[in-house]
Amino acid sequence: MPGSPGPMIKEMVELARSGGGLRGTRIGAGPMGESERGEVAARAQVAYFCSRGHQTRPSFSLEAAIPDQWECPRCGLPAGRDEENPPTAVTATPYKTHLAYVRERRSDTDAEVLLNEALAKLRGTW
Numbered sequence: 001m002p003g004s005p006g007p008m009i010k011e012m013v014e015l016a017r018s019g020g021g022l023r024g025t026r027i028g029a030g031p032m033g034e035s036e037r038g039e040v041a042a043r044a045q046v047a048y049f050c051s052r053g054h055q056t057r058p059s060f061s062l063e064a065a066i067p068d069q070w071e072c073p074r075c076g077l078p079a080g081r082d083e084e085n086p087p088t089a090v091t092a093t094p095y096k097t098h099l100a101y102v103r104e105r106r107s108d109t110d111a112e113v114l115l116n117e118a119l120a121k122l123r124g125t126w
């Protein structure tokens with residue numbers, strides 16, 4: 001009867017495999033934890049301060065270059081690494097609106113000039 005002891009051996013092999021598998025995961029947990037610690041150690045947490053007093057601490061890979069400025073996740077203003085001298089975005093905001101004004105005026109005058117030119121050309125050709 002070569003067929004009857006076969007399943008018994010298979011059961012024993014499966015038990016041994018499952019036991020070995022459990023031991024394997026327990027042994028494997030050690031090196032996995034070490035690699036996670038290694039990833040944390042390879043990252044640097046840098047504090048950035050925005051002009052509104054918010055603080056953000058993004059972590060960067062030590063292999064990557066750490067930027068001088070970081071966008072504040074709370075208000076969107078640029079945040080710098082110097083807490084006492086955060087980048088001043090307050091002066092940048094009026095400058096942007098001024099530029100927007102200039103652009104609006106320019107587009108208006110451009111439209112007028114283009115319209116006048118078009119009218120002059122129409123009158124000239126007629």
Ligand SMILES: [Zn+2]
Binds near residue numbers: 054072077
């Ligand atoms: Zn902020």
